[in-house]
Amino acid sequence: MSTTTVAPPTIAHTMxxxxxxxxxxxxxxxxxxxxxxxxxxxxxxxxxxxxxxYQPPSKIYTMKDIGLEGQGISPNAVTAPFQLFTEEAIxxxxxxxxxxxVLDECQYTSPFVKNTIRGMGPAxxxxxxxxxxxxxxxxxxxEVAGVDxxxxxxxxxxxxxxxxxxxxxxxxxxxxxxxEDLPAFAWHWDSYPFVCVTMLSDCTGMVGGETALKTASxxxxxVRGPAMGTAVVMQGRYIEHQALKAFGGRERISMITSxxxxxxxxxxxxxxxxxxxxxxxxxxxxxxxxxRLKVLEERIRAQLENERxxxxxxxxxxxxxxxxxxxxxxxxxxxxxxxxxx
Numbered sequence: 001m002s003t004t005t006v007a008p009p010t011i012a013h014t015m016x017x018x019x020x021x022x023x024x025x026x027x028x029x030x031x032x033x034x035x036x037x038x039x040x041x042x043x044x045x046x047x048x049x050x051x052x053x054y055q056p057p058s059k060i061y062t063m064k065d066i067g068l069e070g071q072g073i074s075p076n077a078v079t080a081p082f083q084l085f086t087e088e089a090i091x092x093x094x095x096x097x098x099x100x101x102v103l104d105e106c107q108y109t110s111p112f113v114k115n116t117i118r119g120m121g122p123a124x125x126x127x128x129x130x131x132x133x134x135x136x137x138x139x140x141x142x143e144v145a146g147v148d149x150x151x152x153x154x155x156x157x158x159x160x161x162x163x164x165x166x167x168x169x170x171x172x173x174x175x176x177x178x179x180e181d182l183p184a185f186a187w188h189w190d191s192y193p194f195v196c197v198t199m200l201s202d203c204t205g206m207v208g209g210e211t212a213l214k215t216a217s218x219x220x221x222x223v224r225g226p227a228m229g230t231a232v233v234m235q236g237r238y239i240e241h242q243a244l245k246a247f248g249g250r251e252r253i254s255m256i257t258s259x260x261x262x263x264x265x266x267x268x269x270x271x272x273x274x275x276x277x278x279x280x281x282x283x284x285x286x287x288x289x290x291x292r293l294k295v296l297e298e299r300i301r302a303q304l305e306n307e308r309x310x311x312x313x314x315x316x317x318x319x320x321x322x323x324x325x326x327x328x329x330x331x332x333x334x335x336x337x338x339x340x341x342x
Contacts, residue, residue: 067216209246
């Protein structure tokens with residue numbers, strides 16, 4: 001078999017969602033105290049030695065653990081929350097998120113998320129973009145994911161979900177309420193193979209906020225939500241899941257960064273269904289097209305090199321392998337075109 005054959009299908013589920021092509025802006029303004037408290041005296045450049053505080057997760061659940069062995073692009077399903085960034089790093093991130101350029105140009109709303117910020121880019125959020133493209137950060141994310149990952153696109157660095165509760169509410173941690181199992185989001189699969197959810201809020205006094213996963217048997221498994229500066233990595237494209245509501249605290253701000261496999265030879269089941277309605281589609285489509293063409297280019301270069309090596313070794317041309325390769329690329333192009341909804 002050709003060494004450049006793309007990995008076989010990974011059983012990604014079809015996503016159904018709105019096809020709105022113009023990202024809607026929120027009608028409610030964020031409270032001024034949230035913006036004021038995010039300001040910092042000194043803007044810093046990301047430095048992994050200063051701003052990372054990585055500690056391995058206490059548990060990594062596998063796809064086998066939830067009955068989905070063999071699906072996805074990695075044997076790892078989801079991590080327990082693990083420490084990733086220092087408090088100083090979180091303050092720098094919040095300062096960029098609540099800066100005027102970002103609030104003026106990057107706020108969106110949808111039936112799923114009342115207030116979200118997306119598509120900040122390196123000009124408006126250099127610290128955040130540098131952090132998620134840092135080799136040191138990517139190495140740790142890849143380590144817990146079980147596969148080498150890179151950010152899906154610049155546009156996906158990152159999505160910020162913002163929930164404001166007003167005054168702090170005290171909720172007894174040992175009190176169980178039926179409301180604690182209310183979903184913040186409906187059951188869904190993600191658009192991208194992996195996501196990293198990082199908490200940017202102080203979660204003191206909060207309860208709930210877990211991620212519920214649906215196993216192959218239909219049973220529900222809960223994974224504890226992250227605390228400030230910690231993260232959870234999940235193979236969300238292949239696991240049906242939902243976020244449960246959190247109660248208590250003035251605000252809950254989470255950062256969702258989407259990832260894809262670094263290797264172009266790994267099957268790519270990315271779609272834009274979940275992100276199209278909360279994006280500037282012209283920017284999203286440009287980056288989507290660029291990354292897909294780069295993947296195709298790298299696959300073709302690898303296939304050409306493989307053919308050269310076959311010739312040098314005086315091996316016969318393998319018609320079946322070449323047809324398989326070309327069929328996979330045609331399917332990849334068809335999937336790319338299908339997401340460019342006008």
